[in-house]
Amino acid sequence: MKNIDKVQNLLPLGYLFLIILGITKDSIFYYQIGINIIKYSSIMDILISPIAAVTSHPVFFITILLLFIFYYNLPKILLKNEDKKWIHKFSGITKTDTELKQLSEEEKLNCYTTASIKSLSTFLISLFLGYGIADGKFLSEHIKSHKLHYNYKLNYSDEKSENVYIIGSNTAYYFYMSEGNSAIKIAPVGSIKNLELIKNRMLDK
CATH class of the missing domain: 2.30.30 (SH3 type barrels.)
Incomplete structure (x- = not known):
């Protein structure tokens, strides 16, 4: 229960983080075609930028959804698979076996939750920035080569x-x-x- 409460307490900060990612993604995308999107954005645009970004493409939406589902369950997965070192390395767990053994189950879960949040944040930064760069580059190249479809x-x-x-x-x-x-x-x-x-x-x- 405390684990869920911790996640809930982080939701406002998490959404602020997503807003920053959404605006950054849009800025990178539009910058590559010579537009400063911030100049044309209202407060509402900024607030809904994460939702707009996530729903911009089905593949991106599904990827983000699966990431959140996976990382929500990751602390429990880590707790059940403490003997599997590769899972711990993948999740960025820095504590040694000796340090983990000295912790109670609740403390371990808190440790794994913190590591999961950090790992998820890293993945989200990579996804949003990568999407903005790739999408902007793709569009700018199509503009230069006159390959746009006027639909x-x-x-x-x-x-x-x-x-x-x-x-x-x-x-x-x-x-x-x-x-x-x-x-x-x-x-x-x-x-x-x-x-x-x-x-x-x-x-x-």
Whole structure:
């Protein structure tokens, strides 16, 4: 029970950590295409950045979900497999066998919980930063080589429209590129009437 209470007490700090990771990921991604995303972000964008990042791709979402499930159960796994050194090394346990034997079961569980949180934090940093770098590099290379697919039709409030590639969006702006134009455009959400998905790879088969 105390182990669960410890995790619950860390949740606010954990979400703050995820907010920092989310903003950092977005900053790295947009920096590679010449945009300072912080300038175009509201407080709401910053607060929901972890959720937006995690749900941006099914694979990323599943990876994060599995990581949290695994690391939530890791302290108990470590406690049941104290004789398996490779698990301890993998989890970053620094205490020696002698030191661990002197601890009570509850103290061991606390030790394993702390190690699990540190290990999870390291994995999350690697994932978010790696995703931001890789995604930004992939997009910038596609822009330079003119390999973008203009799957959306953007209809403006003044009844004009154009085919576009949507780079991203937040609560206030759309970031996109128009077909036949190499410039990245930033438009307020209020200036856009709607978006049409004209090339749907899931349905156009």
